[in-house]
Amino acid sequence: MTMATATTTDPMLPQPYSVRQVVKETADTFTLTLEPSNGAGGNRFQPGQFSMLWVFGVGELPISISGDPAERNRLAYTVRSVGQATHALVSREVGGAVGVRGPFGTGWPVEKAEGRDVLVVAGGIGLAPLRPVIYEVLHHREKYGRLVVLYGARSPRELLYRKELAAWARQHETQVLSTVDYGGLSWRGQVGVVTTLFKYARLQPERSLAFACGPEIMMRFVARDLETRGLARENIYLSMERNMKCALGFCGHCQYGPHFICKDGPIFRYDQMRPLLEKYEL
């Protein structure tokens, strides 16, 4: 048997990265910042793309990139610990190794948003794949119209990036509103589901592009309400999630009707998704 270090660019082989920083966002959610272990350049990504993150000997998971696309050689991922592999991932210490494949998938069509108002609608950890869009718009503020970020979570304790939300809200032509399903009495934001924020959004629906990410039911409510409020279906984008083993279209797990979430998505236009969203057990 020949044993040699792999040199091919096999898309199934993870590249070694090391953890530079771990930030605890909520009780069960952490943001890991990774850099290539070998000092090589990191992979560039489009906002909305994801990577396959591998924990040595444990398993591999598709995780959206939540960092700043302008930051070269650094990839950030916000991970909620809900199972063995995610737990192993968020338990990595600074200096620890994580295998990275990717980035994979389609990104949010930020270029289509140029000259328009940008509406970001996020639920729970769904803000993570949208954060790169917010960075992108804020870095190139002149290219875009208003930026409106509407964010819903279960409770104030479960809101991600709270300091950043406040900082974004102070930016020019930017509106950030958060709401929770269950607010304590010390909570001074909105209480209600994320769709109840739409009436406060100051933007022009007919010149807006909406990017939504969160639980699938939430996105259904969101897309339908946005349509009622005058956004065209083809100007609403959703980020879909399904089981994924390979991210290359080979494993078959992420099929959603005719689509492979991994290579045709994860970002899809609402008019493409609409006939599928209401199909139970599709």
Add this chain to the structure above:
Amino acid sequence: METLERIIADHPFFAGLESYYTNLLTGCASNVRFEKGTYIFREGEEANEFYLIRAGKVAVEIFAPQRKPIMLATVAEGEVLGWSWLLPPYQWRFHAHAIETVRAIALDGKCLRTKCEQNHDLGYEILKRFAQIMEQRLEATRFQLLDVYAVGK
């Protein structure tokens, strides 16, 4: 100086209402202000008015024994607060807590009920608008009940 009628006509809740009706409504309206931390109404009290919120934020709350007050929803600028005045027994079901200083137009429910009984066209316009609010709240409540952010549901 904005007239009361202008404010009513410009409020999103009455968008598109003919001036004849806004004029009728103005007779039942008054400007009100609630300081941060005060209660606009409390559960069980007689419901004699509703509010067009112009500024500030109101928390709709309910208390339960052995629990902290539960904030069910927030109502803010451009929205309407309260519909218990519309239907018997005309009692508030929840507390309305000004969590920011609130400026609003109060509309006298008894006055309005009388006018609606006399003028069913006005009554229909008002009911249509409240029905929409109720539908939106019901929808939001159903959505909230789904507890979509929970894992393993």
Add this chain to the structure above:
Amino acid sequence: MHAPALLTLDQLARLVPALHSRGYQVVGPTVRDGAIVYDVLEGISDLPVGWTDEQEAGRYRLRRRNDDALFGYVVGPQSWKKYVHPAEVRLLTAERSGHTFRILNNDPSPPRRAFLGVRACELAAIAVQDRVLQGDRYRDPIYAARREGIFIVAVNCTQAAPTCFCTSMGTGPRVRGAYDLALTELVGPGKHEFVIEAGSDAGAEVLAELAPSAPSEAVCQEAEAAVERAASQIQRRMDTTGIRDLLYTNFDHPRWDNVAQRCLTCANCTMVCPTCFCTTVEDVSDVTGMHAERWRKWDSCFTQNFSYIHGGNIRSSAKSRYRQWMTHKLASWIDQFGSSGCVGCGRCITWCPVGIDITEEVRAIRESPASSKESSHGNP
């Protein structure tokens, strides 16, 4: 196009050594454990000489023929995907190295293989898998390494099983497409010969080494007739007219509940299907924790956790899993890869323990199409 040639049994016997001398490992049908499977062949005597198979929905038996035909059967439980898309393959071996890890390339290159005895439906299946695994956005390096340079000896079917429906899927019984050699077996009293055609230069070169003779017109016509006979034996039909839209619009058809009553979700159909390609990945590590491996294994959309995402499975009912498999195979495959995923080999019918017949399921839906409105009637 190369002209047909004629081989005697003895001349054909030189084929395996000719392939060996070119460095090929020759694999093909052979009898094992009461079935015809694919394995390494040392010579044509390893073929299922004088055997045939009896197939029906949920039934497979080997039976002796009254002649010494080499290819007197149709397809068994295995398909060539076992060689090009292995049931289990190691994706990587890695070892810890300080704070990081190293990926080791530890798998020797797969042998160059010659497939002997590839049927028309199977040739079509190989073409389907080519599109899926190396003709789309990404190229699967594992598949590509095994697929590249395969020498294909195809065989025209001269008999059909009751489960065959290649004529409906437009894939057989005559072989078409990319093969190196294609042969038709002619066996009868006092006669055993093979009409053979080269489909590539490599095939022509091997064929020349076998020193064939030129067949008479009559022999060529006899070979034609033998393939025609197989076609005429095929009883099963699948009407594929507008099948994509038929299945898409019948997502709520009551037939899915009906089939779910019978389906055991055993995944046999996906294992025997020559185009099913789904896989999962398993991680293993040794006790020291210093070495880790990742293995890719065939998976099936019939398994409960195939569609798992945190919190639960998307397709938890048997109904939804059967519907996913059949709708993918016959409908969404067309959107994804430009062709049906079904080649009409009939394996899923034969090897279903309860005899579910995909052609019958399509017919049931076609004969009583229910729009989603009708099916939800009375169930608001």
